[in-house]
Amino acid sequence: MEALDYHAEERRKAEFDVEEMKIAWAGSRQAYEISDRVSRLVASDPVFRKDNRTMLSRKELFNDTLKKAAHAWKRVIELRLSEEEAGKLRFFVDQPAFSDLHWGMFIPAIKGSGTEEQKAKWLPMAYKMQIIGCYAQTELGHGSNVQGLETTATFDPHTDEFVLHSPTLTSSKWWPGGLGKVATHAVAYARLITNGQDHGVHGFIVQLRSLDDHLPLPGITVGDIGMKFGSGAYNSMDNGLLRFDHVRIPRDQMLMGVSQVTREGKYMQSDVPRQLVYGTMVYVRQKIVADASSALSRAVCIATRYSAVRRQFGSQNGGPETQVIDYKTQQSRLFPLLASAYAFRFVGEWLKWLYTDVTQRLHANDFSTLPEVHACTAGLKSITTSATADAIEECRKLCGGHGYLSSSGLPELFAVYIPACTYEGDNTVLLLQVGRFLMKTVFQLGSGKKPVGTIAYMGRAEHLLQCHCEVQRAEDWLKPHIIVEAFEARSARMAVACSKNINKFPKQEDGFAELSADLAEAAVAHCQLIVVSKFIEKLQQDIPGKGVKRQLEILCSVYALSLLHKHLGDFVASGCITPEQGALANEQLRLLYSQVRPNAIALVDAFNYTDHYLGSILGRYDGNVYPKLYEEAWKDPLNETVVPDGYHEYIRPILKQHIRVARL
Numbered sequence: 001m002e003a004l005d006y007h008a009e010e011r012r013k014a015e016f017d018v019e020e021m022k023i024a025w026a027g028s029r030q031a032y033e034i035s036d037r038v039s040r041l042v043a044s045d046p047v048f049r050k051d052n053r054t055m056l057s058r059k060e061l062f063n064d065t066l067k068k069a070a071h072a073w074k075r076v077i078e079l080r081l082s083e084e085e086a087g088k089l090r091f092f093v094d095q096p097a098f099s100d101l102h103w104g105m106f107i108p109a110i111k112g113s114g115t116e117e118q119k120a121k122w123l124p125m126a127y128k129m130q131i132i133g134c135y136a137q138t139e140l141g142h143g144s145n146v147q148g149l150e151t152t153a154t155f156d157p158h159t160d161e162f163v164l165h166s167p168t169l170t171s172s173k174w175w176p177g178g179l180g181k182v183a184t185h186a187v188a189y190a191r192l193i194t195n196g197q198d199h200g201v202h203g204f205i206v207q208l209r210s211l212d213d214h215l216p217l218p219g220i221t222v223g224d225i226g227m228k229f230g231s232g233a234y235n236s237m238d239n240g241l242l243r244f245d246h247v248r249i250p251r252d253q254m255l256m257g258v259s260q261v262t263r264e265g266k267y268m269q270s271d272v273p274r275q276l277v278y279g280t281m282v283y284v285r286q287k288i289v290a291d292a293s294s295a296l297s298r299a300v301c302i303a304t305r306y307s308a309v310r311r312q313f314g315s316q317n318g319g320p321e322t323q324v325i326d327y328k329t330q331q332s333r334l335f336p337l338l339a340s341a342y343a344f345r346f347v348g349e350w351l352k353w354l355y356t357d358v359t360q361r362l363h364a365n366d367f368s369t370l371p372e373v374h375a376c377t378a379g380l381k382s383i384t385t386s387a388t389a390d391a392i393e394e395c396r397k398l399c400g401g402h403g404y405l406s407s408s409g410l411p412e413l414f415a416v417y418i419p420a421c422t423y424e425g426d427n428t429v430l431l432l433q434v435g436r437f438l439m440k441t442v443f444q445l446g447s448g449k450k451p452v453g454t455i456a457y458m459g460r461a462e463h464l465l466q467c468h469c470e471v472q473r474a475e476d477w478l479k480p481h482i483i484v485e486a487f488e489a490r491s492a493r494m495a496v497a498c499s500k501n502i503n504k505f506p507k508q509e510d511g512f513a514e515l516s517a518d519l520a521e522a523a524v525a526h527c528q529l530i531v532v533s534k535f536i537e538k539l540q541q542d543i544p545g546k547g548v549k550r551q552l553e554i555l556c557s558v559y560a561l562s563l564l565h566k567h568l569g570d571f572v573a574s575g576c577i578t579p580e581q582g583a584l585a586n587e588q589l590r591l592l593y594s595q596v597r598p599n600a601i602a603l604v605d606a607f608n609y610t611d612h613y614l615g616s617i618l619g620r621y622d623g624n625v626y627p628k629l630y631e632e633a634w635k636d637p638l639n640e641t642v643v644p645d646g647y648h649e650y651i652r653p654i655l656k657q658h659i660r661v662a663r664l
């Protein structure tokens with residue numbers, strides 16, 4: 001019997017080769033094959049089941065996470081999975097766990113800031129999970145302001161040890177994932193003090209719990225910080241608190257890749273340049289951007305498939321009602337998000353390349369691109385995570401009432417995803433860093449120092465400040481050079497306007513403070529330009545498969561023009577385009593939506609997500625939504641009894657009361 005597929009008709013409409021698009025999405029055939037194999041492996045394993053997750057209590061959920069993490073590790077060993085495959089396995093298990101921090105932060109921190117001896121000592125144990133690590137930086141009193149951290153690590157020359165101490169309540173470590181209940185070790189950040197002198201914040205490897213009975217070591221107070229946003233969701237993670245009471249660690253447990261403390265307590269910068277730690281930061285941020293495209297594509301996949309199943313109004317002569325995906329408003333809300341998912345995917349791919357490039361440069365003592373790389377990765381982390389968080393909520397609304405059901409998968413996805421706007425740098429704080437970088441670039445124009453990489457366009461500021469957009473007809477907006485110039489001009493003009501306003505202040509710092517909201521907007525403009533440019537660059541590559549490149553060109557135009565439409569005020573106010581050209585962009589956008597429409601289902605199929613990973617009845621591959629929603633409702637614990645518990649205690653007495661209510 002042929003499998004039921006309510007989307008079959010939609011799939012037949014596709015004008016491109018979906019299998020080839022899957023490869024374009026994955027980045028390469030090999031990446032596609034790994035992802036496909038591992039996702040199916042996870043989906044078919046009953047231990048990784050997650051459909052009952054939102055019903056679990058905190059303790060049950062945490063236990064379930066431990067079970068899954070242990071099983072995942074067992075499978076990694078049994079199947080001899082490579083690092084890439086193991087990473088994919090954790091990704092598809094799709095449950096925040098201590099192991100994310102172990103692999104994602106603890107190991108990279110040692111790799112990035114440890115000496116060769118430290119790496120040789122700690123990494124093999126960490127790779128075998130004989131120790132489990134977390135990344136303990138944030139404190140109760142300070143997160144963004146790392147220099148404000150209060151934990152101290154004081155060198156004791158008598159014993160050749162550091163004494164870690166939490167001098168105040170606000171110095172308690174607060175938030176680190178995996179710290180609460182699992183981690184045996186931490187890379188903990190503390191102010192380094194030698195001979196009474198404070199050298200600022202440094203990283204230390206600290207054992208927290210016994211490797212025999214898991215009890216905290218003497219002087220260590222550790223626990224979980226409590227429930228977080230939403231039920232289920234991120235509560236599978238044991239974000240923790242930690243206090244040190246004069247905890248002693250050997251001197252060689254300070255991460256000494258960049259600076260060192262000698263046996264005599266002398267503080268020294270090592271020969272290795274400080275900038276090397278930036279490599280780790282680029283690594284972590286490119287991962288976050290890749291995760292943004294995953295979360296966004298997942299939400300969009302759910303909303304797109306459901307929009308094709310859902311019908312409201314418009315029945316003629318007793319025929320079927322209109323699929324909500326055919327409403328122009330639905331398309332204008334949904335298709336820019338679909339385009340953003342692809343845009344973030346490709347900019348994430350480029351960031352992977354950037355990581356390799358920056359690592360090679362750092363090892364060759366070439367630091368010339370660092371400030372630009374730092375600003376670019378900070379900004380991309382900020383705009384992709386903010387856009388994704390907003391997009392998941394928009395997808396929930398696009399699914400109407402059923403989007404609010406847990407079984408749509410969207411509430412949990414939202415709750416799990418949104419802290420990405422905060423961790424690894426609060427998004428506004430990051431934009432302000434980009435803003436400062438933009439100002440520095442503008443102030444240096446004319447000094448002979450040439451802007452490089454993603455900021456190179458500022459070298460043409462003179463032209464960009466007075467160029468006129470060539471668009472005369474709607475289709476002119478499909479020309480990549482016109483789009484790029486409009487985005488460059490907007491970014492350059494907003495940055496230069498900020499710099500002029502800052503210069504009006506007698507003290508530049510006052511100007512920065514007063515204009516910080518404008519700076520953040522200029523930073524957004526710069527970062528959106530990067531995403532648009534990288535999408536366009538991607539299209540200059542050879543992309544095989546019937547119609548694949550054509551679809552990506554359409555999506556690229558949708559991404560750029562929907563941003564232009566959303567930020568029309570910026571484009572028009574800064575004089576980059578006229579209001580009439582803005583209207584033409586909108587006209588073109590409407591035409592593009594019609595071109596996306598027949599391909600919409602196939603474009604989300606190309607993400608190649610299993611129903612297990614999607615975790616959504618609305619997003620099911622076969623579109624069999626209503627019977628499954630109905631079935632799912634009956635699984636709710638409230639439906640275990642026909643008459644609810646508490647009926648006799650609370651409902652019946654109200655119904656049977658004999659008092660007279662005065663008003664009646």
Ligand SMILES: Cc1cc2nc3c(=O)[nH]c(=O)nc-3n(C[C@H](O)[C@H](O)[C@H](O)COP(=O)(O)OP(=O)(O)OC[C@H]3O[C@@H](n4cnc5c(N)ncnc54)[C@H](O)[C@@H]3O)c2cc1C
Binds near residue numbers: 101137141144425428
């Ligand atoms: C789910 C989750 C997991 C986490 N995991 C870890 C972990 O594993 N390890 C770890 O060490 N930490 C972790 N953290 C902590 C996280 O890194 C910090 O919360 C984050 O860096 C933000 O810092 P904050 O909490 O101090 O925010 P704050 O800086 O207090 O932000 C509060 C507000 O102030 C604004 N603000 C702050 N400074 C400025 C400024 N200069 N100018 C303008 N506005 C400003 C922000 O934009 C924000 O609106 C985690 C947090 C979460 C939510």
